[in-house]
Amino acid sequence: TNKNMALSPPNDSTNRLISLNLINNNDIGRTLTLLKTRKVLVIYTGGTIGMKAQNNVLAPVENCLQEELRRMNIAHDKQYADSIRETDPRELFLYLPSPNETECIAYYILEYKPLLDSANMTFDNYIQIALNIKDVYELFDGFVILHGTDTMSYTAAALSFMFEHLSKPIVLTGSQIPIFEARCDGRDNLIGSLIVAGKLAHRIPEVTVYFNNRLYRGNRVTKIDSEGLNAYESYNFPPLAEIGINVQVKRDLIFDKGYGQFAVCTNLNINVGVLRLYPGITAKTVRQFLESPIEGIVLQTYGSGNVPSNRMDLLDELRKATERGVIIVNCTQCIKGSVQYMYEAATYLNQINVISGHDMTVEAALMKLSFVLARYSDNNRRKQKMIQNLRGEMSVNNPHQYIRQLSNYND
Structure with missing residues (x-):
C-alpha cells in the first residue's frame, strides 16, 4: 500500500x-x-x-x-x-x-x-x-x-x-x-x-x-x-x-x-479515483478502472444512490472489488441531496459493503478517501472512518442507518 x-x-x-x-x-x-x-x-x-x-x-x-x-x-x-x-x-x-x-x-x-x-x-x-x-x-x-x-x-x-x-x-x-x-x-x-x-x-x-x-x-x-x-x-x-x-x-x-x-497529516494515498456511472457503461470499463493499484473509488451513482439493478455484470465487478479490499464510496451525481438506500436499485450496493457517502461532495469524498487510506491500514478501520463525520464534511440525518453501517465494520 x-x-x-x-x-x-x-x-x-x-x-x-x-x-x-x-x-x-x-x-x-x-x-x-x-x-x-x-x-x-x-x-x-x-x-x-x-x-x-x-x-x-x-x-x-x-x-x-x-x-x-x-x-x-x-x-x-x-x-x-x-x-x-x-x-x-x-x-x-x-x-x-x-x-x-x-x-x-x-x-x-x-x-x-x-x-x-x-x-x-x-x-x-x-x-x-x-x-x-x-x-x-x-x-x-x-x-x-x-x-x-x-x-x-x-x-x-x-x-x-x-x-x-x-x-x-x-x-x-x-x-x-x-x-x-x-x-x-x-x-x-x-x-x-x-x-x-x-x-x-x-x-x-x-x-x-x-x-x-x-x-x-x-x-x-x-x-x-x-x-x-x-x-x-x-x-x-x-x-x-x-x-x-x-x-x-x-x-x-x-x-x-x-x-x-x-x-x-502529510500523507495522502494517490491510488484513488472517481468513477461516474452512465447509461450503457460496460463491465469491462468498470473492471479496468478497479484494477490494481486502485485502493478506493468514489462511485457517482444516479439519484439517491442508485445503480442499474438489471446489470449484474456491473454489480459483480463492484462486488469483486470490495472483496479484494477496494473501498467504494457511493455519492450521488446530483448537486444537491444525499445517498439513501431506499430503492431496490441501491440495496445491492449496501449488501456488498459499498459505503454510503451521504451528502458529501465528490471532492470531499475523494480527499477523505485519500486521507483515510493513507492514515489507516486496517480495512474495517478505514470503513469506520469513511462513514464518520470527521471535519463536518457530511450530515448523518438517519442515525439508525449510520449505526447499521458502523456495526458492519466493527473490529
Missing part, C-alpha cells in the same frame, strides 16, 4: 524553503514580534487572481501581485505603514486599512515559485501548502491561500482533513477576473478573506472557501459556474458567514473539533 502513496516533498523544495526562511529571517521575525495588530500569512499559489494578459491569453506573472496591492488604497494603508516604519522598516508587510488602527490587519505574501494554474495542482501541492502553514503556524493569527478556482474545492477538502484541531482560520479564495482589471471580483474576495482570517480569527477555526461575500466550509463547496462571479455553492450545508454591511457569523454551524493538539 505505502509504496504508491504520495509522501511529503523533500525539505529542500523551493516553496518549503520560502516558509522556513520566514522563521529564520531576522527582519521578518523582528517585525512579527513588534506588530501589535492581527497578522495574516497570504500564501499565493497562483490562479486567475494574479494573472495578466500575455499574447492574448491569461498567464501568471511573478513578483507582481504584492506591488500591485501596495498601490491600492483599499488593500494597503500607506499612511499607517509610514507611522510604524520603525517596526517594519523594509516594508515587508501590507496593511489592510481600518477606521480603527488597532484593528488594522498586517499581511505578508508568500509567493510560490513557480506560480501554478490550479489545473496543474497535485496531491504533492496540497502537502506543500500544509507544510508551509505548519512551519509558521504559531507566528500568524490566520492564513489566506490565493488559489485558482478550477480545483480550489479539491484543495480545500484535502486541507480540511490534513489539519487536525485547528485553532486558527485557513481561508482559500481566488477570482474569476484578475485583480489588475478595473472590473474584478478579486479585490473583494481578497479583502473579505483577510477580514475572516484576521478580525474573525478566533471565531472560525476551520478550512474555508470565501467567494462573493460568502464563507463556506471548505469540504462542502463545489464550483458551479465557469463564467459568473458567484462561482461556488454549498448545496447541502449553509454558509458559515456572510459579509455585507455587517458581518454575520453563524456560530452554531462552526464544526466542533474537540480538544487536542494541532497536528498536520
